Amino acid sequence: MVLPVYLSVFFFLFADHSASADECPSFFDCGNLVKLRFPLTTPERKDCGMLPIHGCEDPNAEKTVQLGAKMFLVTRVGISNTEVFIRDADLQKRWVNDGCDALCCNITLPPSSPLGSFNMSPSMVMYKCNSSLNYSLPKQFLNYTGCGQSKNETIFFSTQDEDDTPSSLAACPRVEVPVNTMAFSADPFTFIASEFPVTIQLSNDCASCVSDKGICRLNSTGGFYCSKFKEHRNTRRAWKLGLLIGVPSATVVIIIGLVVIVLRNKRRHKSLGPQNQSRTIESDNTHSNVILEGRHIYFKFPVFSYEELEEATNKFDQSRELGSGGFGTVYYGKLKDGREVAVKRLFERNSCVQQFMNEVKILTRLRHKNLVSLYGGTSRTSRELLLVYEYIPNGTLGCHLHGNLAKPGSLSWPLRMRIAIETANALSYLHASGIVHRDVKSSNLLLDHHFCVKVADFGISRLFPMFVSHVSTAPAGSPGYLDPEYYQFCELTEKSDVYSFGVVLIELISSKPAIIVTRTKDKISLANMAVKKIQRRAFTEFVDPSLCFESDDKVKEMIISVANLAFQCLQRARELRPSMDKVVEFLHKIENGKDDYLKHLEFHGARFSNWEIHTSLPTSLLLDGARSMNDSMPQLPPRTV
Structure with missing residues (x-):
């Protein structure tokens, strides 16, 4: 009698699974894009999201999205899945061949629904008016007459977002185009963008549903309802079935149900990869409206008076x-x-x-x-x-390590490890978003009351184009943290942030500032001094004595591993430095005591020989930069190089 009951249990579970095929999966695979999660979906399952991405079934196919009657190339997807970057090849072609033709057409965004709305940001409305007429407009409006000879048109646009069309421009055709606000000028064709983000703003109901691990759906009448993932439902069904069948069978049902859930979660966990796991829904739970109600908006930016x-x-x-x-x-x-x-x-x-x-x-x-x-x-x-x-109330990491908030033993080694990991996670996220910070240092790492890190100051950061090895730009950064290869060749890469982060790791180990002008010239730079001591394995000569390096073997092993990781981040040749993703991985292994590689790293190879000769910046640069620093804390960045 027991065997038939077991068989019926198996039949129920698998029959129930197939019956729930109309439910949405937790993610869709889409080639080289991130795992697609709500509000993104595929054309085959339009009911599972707000914006379908085409071409996911073929890893080698171009990924596209349809806006109105037109298809656009998808270049990348934001980690939160609420931002899709697309390229308008037609707009780019028109802009290159004849700039005025770039203002031919509006981009049609999908309509709003109870799930949320779509936004093309930043964008700008331009008015194409007859050049022979006179127009009286507010001072924030600019006009461009470069199309006058061929089109007999004057292009009007505002430096601020307008709630209503000025009455004098009401009769002029208007077109909304994506723009690059960083290139803003009096000539609109210098900042019209052929590649731009489309953002999805979830409704309040939908945002609450997503934060509760659900999927937003529309019913047959177009109304909103929240659907939970099917593994949650299957768990409840298994419990109910077990109670109906009886105690022996219930035990079997519960065990089988739990095994099914564990296997599914394990498979999904594996497919995400170690870095994506830390980045998946972290941003999805934040669906706050960037635009503050009741305020004027400047390029979709909340404006204060x-x-x-x-x-x-x-x-x-x-x-x-x-x-x-x-x-x-x-x-x-x-x-x-x-x-x-x-x-x-x-x-x-x-x-x-x-x-x-x-x-x-x-x-x-x-x-x-x-x-x-x-x-x-x-x-x-x-x-x-x-x-x-x-407002972050607890000062900067720099002031806690070697500034006016520094106290021996106030930052324990586990706390410093957490600060290192949180900083590395933030930089890894920036790099995945196509951004190089360019000024990573302890005085740009703010700490809240719980000593959680907030990376700050993006004044000299750079948006990094896709599919390029580097950006040629004049060196910028802070003395003591500046990547020497970037300084020498003016080639900025993500590895420049890795170098600067290596200096921060040395600060966490030593509690010393990156530049100390009272030391001899060859020891002004903390990085140079630390690397020489790491090569000689002379850790006690620069490790902060308050960290119990000599008395706690576990702490000693972790500090040695972090020092060796810093050494690799500080390599002169950027190809020898790890990526920030790898740095995060190493730091987690060190924290969990599973890093045998860095723990026993030795430096016998020729590539590490003469490290200090290749990495030393000019002493005059270090001295000039150091003299400009104000010793009072907390501090924002010293003047850049």
Whole structure:
């Protein structure tokens, strides 16, 4: 009698599984793109998402998305799956052949639904008007007459988002085009973008459903409902069935149900890979609207008035100053809605516009628990450029290691390991998003009351184009952290951040600053000094004595492994440095005591011989940069090179 019961249990489970085929999987494979999760889906399962990606069934096929009647190439997908980067080849061709033809057509976004809405950001509305007519417009409108001879047109556009079309332009054809705000000028054809992101803003109901591990669906009447993953349902069904059949059979059902769930989770866990696991839904749970209600919006950026920020900082009271760096001074403030903020007041307006736009461009597209949040700022037409960030109350890593908050033993080794891992995770996320920070250092790593890291200051960061090995640009960064190969050849790569992070690892081990002008010239640089001692295995000569290096064998092994990892990050040749993904992997292994490779690393190879000869920056550069630093803490970045 027992065997038939067992067989019936198996039959029920597998019959139930096939019957739930209309339920949505937790993700779709799509070639070289990230795993597609809600709100993205495939054309075969349009009911499982808001935006289908075509070509996923063929790993070698181009991935495309349909907007209106037109297909666009998908270049990449944001980690949160709420941002899809697409390329309009037709727009690019028109722009190259005859710039004025680029303003021929609007891009049609899918309509809003109870699940959410779509947005093309940043974008700009342009009005194509008859050149022979006179137009009276507000001062924020610019006009471009470069199409006048061939088209007899004047192109009007605003430097600020307009809620309504000005009455004088109501009769002019209008077209909304994607733009690159970093290239903004009086000539619109210098900043029209053929590659741009389409973002999906989930509705409040849908965002709550996703945060509860569900999938947003529409019923037959177009109404919203929240569907849970089928493994959750199968678990409940198995329990109910077991109770109906009886105690012996219930035990069998429970065991089989748990095995099925474990196997599914294990298979999905394996397919995600170790790095993607830490990045999957982390951003999906944050569906807050970037645009603040009741405020004017500048390129989809929350805009504050100068007066309200002046009031929030008590007229930029000197007693509220948090620090001063290369591009501005930061003040503590409190908004009328009660939020505590840090307000950066940029120095010279004309020289800081690029840094202002850079932070806006980068921070409004990123969501990560270890990156500082940008709340907004003033518009470019304001009398001063101000940026508003979340206030991080516990100073910087630098001031806790070797500044005015430094106390022996206050940062234990496990806490320093966590800080290293969180920083590496944030940098890995930036690199996956196509961004190189360029100014990684301990004074740009803010700490909250729980000593969680917030990476800050993106004023000189760079958006990195896809499929390129490097970007040629003048060296920028901070003395003591600057990648020597980047300094020598002016070739910026993600490995430049890896070098700077290697210096931060040495700071965590030694509690010493990156530059100490009181040392002899060949020891001014902490990196140079530490590498020589690591090669000689003289760890006791630079490790912070408060870390119990000599008395705790476990801590000793971890510090040696981290020092060896720092050594690899500090290699002169960038191809010898690990990627940030690899750094994260190594740090987790070190923390868990499973790193036998770095623990016993020796330096016998010729490639490590003369390391200091190739990596040393000019002493004058180090000295000049060091002399410009203000020793008071907490500090923002010193002036860049």
